[in-house]
Amino acid sequence: MSSKAINWMDERSILHCITCGAQIIDSGTYCTSCETPIQVSRSVANRNTPARLISVLGASGAGKTVYLGMLLDMLNKGTGGLRGLPNGAFSLGVQEQTITALENRRFPEKTPSEADHWQWVHCETFDEKSPKRKIDLITPDLAGEALALELEKSNTFPTIRTMLRNVEGVVILFDSERVKVAPRSEDIFGVKLVSYLADVNQRPTKERRNKIRLPMSFVFTKADVCADAEDDPQHFAKTHLPGLLQFCERRFERFEFFAASVVGGSTALTDNYGAQIQIPLHVQPRCIVEPLHWVMRQMDKRLWKGVI
């Protein structure tokens, strides 16, 4: 929508989309340019301070919903010096869905591929030592299949592209067991994802000799069933994801590997058709907040150096 067309409206009803920056009318549902829900932009606009975005990404089945839900719940309670406040009721959906499922010894339902079914999250996160420096954990709980499609063909999901162009940090999840069993395909997916990030975060030609400063933390999820990843995530990455590691070393300035788990035990049950379903036995979060905290510290360094 052109700015002329909305001149007649009260300025207070005009927002800027949090992901693509387009002018949007507050009464709508989605940004017409990138399809980000307007409630996300509204929650930032109500705050009157600029947004600094971090997103959580991962392939299908990497455990994004569980990780994100647990992360939000832990941030709400305050963990490891980090605290987070959900901005808007919509931000509680993933958290509620995850905790309710785990309490009932289930993993949450699989996230649908359609963008309008994704639950969005906006959590103002801050280090308790410097509570005024807020970072916005703004991310859709997007389906891994959608991310894969976007990597294959750019702009299939405009939300993903615009969001990743504007993030200042990312947390990228890999299923550690799948990395161990099928390292080649996970490595290829990882390289595709970071090349996409490199592409959308490309600086002007003059700066291209420098490495990209976007901080990325790679998290091997479900580490409770993969001792190799849990013991030494850096070495695990070197052994199983050599392509990804090489690409990151060449193009990115800051990245780190972590191993995380939400449950302390799980077991597989077989259904009537012989398919196996994992049942979580008890919740015992490990290294959930640390990857985000690391990214936030890197973002602070960038600010301090006046890079942004």
Added chain:
Amino acid sequence: MFGGESKAAVVNSETGIQKSKDNPGSPKIHFCKLLNCENERPADSELKRLWKSVEQKMAVVPSGRVALQEIGVTVDESNRFSDSMRLQQSQVESFYMDKTAVTNADFLQFVKAGCYEDTQLWDQNIWSKVTQMVDQSGQPGPKFWHNGKPPRELMEHPVVGICWYEAKAYAQWVGKQLPTAGQWQRAATWHHTDQDEGSITKFTWGGIYETQYANAWASGIGSTAPVDEYYDGATPNGIFQLIGNTWEWIDGPFEFQNQPENQNDLVEIRGGAFDTYLDSQMTCQFRSGQSRSHRSPNLGFRCIVPVKNLHRP
């Protein structure tokens, strides 16, 4: 045979070791080791002295019924799993239970006694696994020890990094047993109700979770605490930390009702640990499981001995 069905009994002289002026740095020994007196019965005076030690280190839990939650899993019409919970009544005879979890200092006695090399303590099927039960330096012992010893500052913390087989071997060595699910739950709830209907008492201290009564995720400590802390969370007969600090190995499999037997290798664990996130998962009734050979930093054990197995002097 130690502490088995045949009348075995009581304690050795190691039990009385306490911190003293002569040896202020020495760790407190929390365990008492039962003697096999099938063949040779100690003098009554000796037995009396040793009984005193049992009563200091262990607490008697009266007999009664417990309602164990049976976790059932059913598959609905759309092939989705759903939980079903049923209570199963179980009668428990009176028994003595260790007042505290087995500590690193206690377990050190087991390691020093060369028990990892004593084939009588281990099932023949797992002899090959026993050689892999080593610490960080490759010495026999719990996973997180070094050179066959625990860190000095953790002597009175619960021993962790031991699998179910190690817990079982230790229990056998001291002439005791691991508790069954019924015994563990009876120890945690006997003082609240004779019937233990499950919904009455969630925690050893009452129905509402209190962060200061147990070491769990919400306490914010993030590691084990000494076994005799959290006095307010103890049972009236002085059993410490049934809730929190470390999960405890149970003598029995963890199974889902309706599922084919032996589908997994899980053994039951109880009580929650310092890193248990949901307070609903560290109640007196909550049952979870772990693989028998799992050695984790939040899983320890304590022992019991049925009253009927002990001789009075």
